[in-house]
Amino acid sequence: MITLEHDCMSGLKNDTWNLTAAEATDFIATLLQDLTVIRPVLSIPAFLGDRGYIIRLSGLDATVLGLLGIPLEFRITNLPLDLSYLDLDLLAPIAPGDQEPATTSDAEELPDELDSGGGGQSVALAKALAACSLAYTSWNDFSFWNGTRQPNNNCYCYAANYATNDWSHPGRKGGRPLPYYNDLSYRPTAARFTDALLADGWKTTCNGSSLRIVAVLGTFKYNGTPYIWDYHFYRKNLNGTTTRFCHKPGDGPVTNKDGSGHYITSVSTADRSTPIGGGVVSDYSQIVGTFYSPAGSRSHKIS
Amino acid sequence: MNPSKTSRRTLIFGAATTAVAVPAAALITPETVLAAAAETPAGKSRRGPAHDWLDDFVMKNRHRVNRPGQGQP
Numbered sequence: 001m002i003t004l005e006h007d008c009m010s011g012l013k014n015d016t017w018n019l020t021a022a023e024a025t026d027f028i029a030t031l032l033q034d035l036t037v038i039r040p041v042l043s044i045p046a047f048l049g050d051r052g053y054i055i056r057l058s059g060l061d062a063t064v065l066g067l068l069g070i071p072l073e074f075r076i077t078n079l080p081l082d083l084s085y086l087d088l089d090l091l092a093p094i095a096p097g098d099q100e101p102a103t104t105s106d107a108e109e110l111p112d113e114l115d116s117g118g119g120g121q122s123v124a125l126a127k128a129l130a131a132c133s134l135a136y137t138s139w140n141d142f143s144f145w146n147g148t149r150q151p152n153n154n155c156y157c158y159a160a161n162y163a164t165n166d167w168s169h170p171g172r173k174g175g176r177p178l179p180y181y182n183d184l185s186y187r188p189t190a191a192r193f194t195d196a197l198l199a200d201g202w203k204t205t206c207n208g209s210s211l212r213i214v215a216v217l218g219t220f221k222y223n224g225t226p227y228i229w230d231y232h233f234y235r236k237n238l239n240g241t242t243t244r245f246c247h248k249p250g251d252g253p254v255t256n257k258d259g260s261g262h263y264i265t266s267v268s269t270a271d272r273s274t275p276i277g278g279g280v281v282s283d284y285s286q287i288v289g290t291f292y293s294p295a296g297s298r299s300h301k302i303s
Numbered sequence: 304m305n306p307s308k309t310s311r312r313t314l315i316f317g318a319a320t321t322a323v324a325v326p327a328a329a330l331i332t333p334e335t336v337l338a339a340a341a342e343t344p345a346g347k348s349r350r351g352p353a354h355d356w357l358d359d360f361v362m363k364n365r366h367r368v369n370r371p372g373q374g375q376p
Contacts, residue, residue: 006361015361015368023360030356037351053357076357078350222362280362 002027002061005054007044007075008220008282010155010250011231013167014054024061031076039075042085042150046255048232048247049274049282052077084253088147098163099299100137100144103237132206135298137161139237139244142254151251158248159213159233160293160300168302170215170231174199187229190288193217197291200302208295212236214245214267215291218284232284234267245270 176199245264259271293300
């Protein structure tokens, strides 16, 4: 049996397929033409978009390919090799609800995402934010996440600074989950996504020390036609006085850079669109909004 | 190249192994993965036929995707 997982989602879990015997034979013959594309599963670039495929072998396929030294699971990707995982502590003990230590906090300024699209909200927001300060975690040390916790925490876990170690989705905690799971045609509106976040306890204004996150919705398009959606989150941190939004693309490592390799000073201007093979593009183009954890929280429970 | 491994691959897969570029038995070690990656010019991505096969498969088989276990109520 061969199972393939397309590692391209950030919020939602990746899709998987079980190959038929004929498909498996065809795939193996193709794979054997060039084995240099094989990578360790944990060699995942910090990348929002297509991170390749994870192949898992079992039964006779595992036995036969195992004779060749091919591991039971491996990654196939065309992205540059990333072996930074070799430096991580992959045996560190973890527990649900762990949170990354806070670093600093400071007074909040006007969120640029809302300022650019919120029109008349700006004045009201500025007043509300006068009493706001933000809690930050490190902008460049992601060792808390990029190790044992990496594969089982998604972008929502990182945004909330709450390691569920079981993935997590907006609305699940608050009883307003999004009904997308077996319906490829479903697309949530920004209002419905906001509804799920508010149910989980997130706030649209800040009046105390809080995490500040930005939610975006994305669409995967095949030759221009949308066929599946996803969501993603960014969380604001600081490098000195300079904004550094950080994010965790799916099962990949946390990063402070966008799809073009630039530090993220504003989500609205960050590169959030990446090409995928076969005419597919993932584009997290829709900014849902800026949200805050409840006052006084440096970690927001989402499960 | 490990001759014994090469022979074993040929025995099992016959002609399908003729295009194998590196010893498969070594791929799971960091050193040999690095060596394989070093064949790719700096800054360039590498795309083999297996990746193309997977892209094509996924696009043609979206209707039979597995989406269980999303952890939703």
